[in-house]
Amino acid sequence: MSQEANADFSEEEKDILQEIMNIAFGNATADLAEVIDIYVMLSVPNIKAIAIGALPEYLRKTINEDVESSIVEQKFWGNFKGSGLLVFPSGSGKDILAFLDNKEVKDYNGDASATLEKSGLLEIGNILIGACVGKVSELLNTFVTYSPPQVIQNEKNEFNHLIEHFDPQQSAIVMKTIFTFKEKNINGFLLILTNHESIGWLRKALNDFMDSYE
Amino acid sequence: MIFSQIFDMLDVGIVILDRDLNVFKWNRWMTTHSKIHPEEVIGKPLFDFFPDLNTSWFLRNCKSVFAFGNFAFFSQKLHKYCFPFKAYNTLGSDFEYMQQSCTVGPLRDKNNKVNYIYMTVQDVTDIAAYEKKLITTNTKDGLTGIFNRRYFETKLTEEFDRHVRYDRPLSLIMIDIDHFKKINDSHGHQAGDFILKKLATLIDERIRTIDIVSRYGGEEFCCLLPETTIDSAMALAEFLRIGVETEIFQFKDKRLRITMSQGVSEINSDVDSAEALLKLADDALYESKRMGRNRIERMPEKQET
Structure with a gap:
């Protein structure tokens, strides 16, 4: 099983996935503008495709x-299973707050600004990851359930915990996209990591997607 | 039949809302805590009953769930609660409102279109109360009730970083009770503890709310003074010195008096770390002990280069 699924995505499959993501992100952009x-x-x-160990x-x-x-x-699960990682340059939190206008959030432990x-980061992260994963799922004719998002610090090398539940022998599909908030001077990138269990399903979903056009 | 029972049996609030955020379903838990019955609320805008929820973040998150079929999370940490329900069984804590963890998720029709969203409301008051207690035990000194050394050091680093970014003044006073051992030896440790408690209160009452006084060691206290120059810190130290010198510590039938020595430091371009600032105040404290106690010494003037 692991042998079979470990097989890298073929160029064609990659192309289909890429195309699906293009469509999905196009849809996401329109809806994000609204939201x-x-x-x-x-x-x-x-x-x-990257080996989990790497x-x-x-x-x-x-x-x-x-x-x-x-x-x-943020982790998500269903047929399509994995994690979304949204990476902002440090200090973006303030700029995000400025346009979210979240004055209502109640003070906690006196450390209100942090x-x-x-x-702000959690809210925008939840929405962006949800938009991208949601739109991809929609095209692949499935839906996913999300865990609460969390903020992680990169200086503490907390990435290991992300992959704890992955088998190091396996591989993951990593989708990376760069996002820019127009006129806000905020940019960063989004990674969607699909875990190994999903790969078989993903391959089938990609083929079904193509079939629906034939 | 069984599924509809779950809706009312669960110890969780469940609300189902339509696209206009009118209430479509309202479970028994919600009725119990809000005292609003389903027949009153169903078909009406949620905001008619809970106007405080009509906020940018709530609307934005609901829109997102309709648009993307994702989830929205309103954690207790950030929001405290979404619905202002009375708190009960709070483990003796002082929460006025039930602390809640709320989640919003999509409900799809046959064509996978999200026409409704659900919202779950979980009572997490117990957890929040427990966390609050843990934070107190972690940051406060058990005997005196002022902050402990660990908290002080965290704050010192934070304030130091703030100075580095914004170049605002920051001063520090190190305080040590003179001949404290004698009090313990001649009047007993209970008397010593009593003095420590009283002194902590005395200092705490005389500083601003943004200042932090902590018990740094046995009879050593430390005041962190953000936005304060050394001259102001010296004035405060003198105010504290007089306050303590003139105070009578009435322990049972004994009228005890104490004095304390202080060392004051301020951040400048020569001070390159939080530890260095602490060391300067400590050195100055040592100097005031050496010079005869019940006095205040300031760190050496900055060397002009």
């Missing part, structure tokens, strides 16, 4: 390009 009142530009996604290293490299960042992580910033 958060901001035009979010999403780049053409880059798709890679994932922490990949994340460290990819994320550390920006010296310090704020990361929102709490507010975190709430």
Whole structure:
């Protein structure tokens, strides 16, 4: 089983997934403008199959390009299963708050500004990850359930915990896209990590998707 | 039949809302805690009953669930509660309202279109009360009730970082009770503990709310003074010195008096770490002990280069 699923995605399958993501992100952009009142530009996604064992290293490299960042992580499950990781340059929390207008959030432990910033990151993370994963799921004719998002600190190398429940022998599909909030000067990137169990299903869903056009 | 029973049996609030955020379903838990019956609320806008929920974050998150079929989470940490219900069984804590963890998720029709959303409301008052207690035991000194050394050090680092970013003044006073051992030796440890408690209160009452006084060691206290220059810190130290010198500590039938020595430091470009600031105040404290006690010394002037 692991042998079979370990087989890398074929070029064709990658192309289909890429196309699906393009459509999904196009839909997401339109709806995001409606929901958060901001035009979010999403780049053409880059798709890679990476061995789980190599994932922490990949994340460290990819994320550390920006010296310090704020990361929102959210797990989702269903046929399509994995994690969304949203990476913002550190300090974006304040800019996000400015347009979210979250004055109502109640003070906690006297550390109001940090709490507010975190709430902004969590909220926007939840919406962006939900938009992208949701739209991809919709095209693949499935739906997923989400766990609460959390903010993780990259300096503490917390990536290991992300992959604890993955088998190091297995591989994951990593989809990376760069997003920019138009006119807000905020940008970052989104990674969708699909875990191994989903790969068989994903392959079938991709084929079904193609079949529906034939 | 069984599924509809779950709706009312669960110890969780469940509300189902339509696209206009009118209430479509309202379970028994919600009725019990809100005292609003289903027949009163169903078909009406949720905000008619809970106007405080009509906020940008609530609307945005509901829109998102309709648009993307994702979930929205309103944690107790960030929101405390969504519905203002009376708190009960709070383990003796002082929450006026039930602390809640709420989730909103999609409900789809046959064509996978999200026409309704559900909202679950979970009472997490017990957990929040427990957490509050843990935070207190973790940050406060058990004897005196002021902050402990661990909390002080965290705050010191935070304030130091703030200084680095915004270049705001920051001062520190180290305080040590003079001849404290004598009090313990001649009047007993209970008397010593009594003095520590009284002194902590005395200092705490004389500083601003943004200042932090902590018990740093046995009879050593430390005041962290954000937005304060060394001259103001020296004035405060003198105010404290006089306050303590003139105070009579009435322990049972004994009228005890104490004095204390203090060392004051301020951050400047030569001070490159929180520890260095602490060391300067400690050195100054040592100096005031050496100079005869019941006095205040300030750190050496900055060397002009």
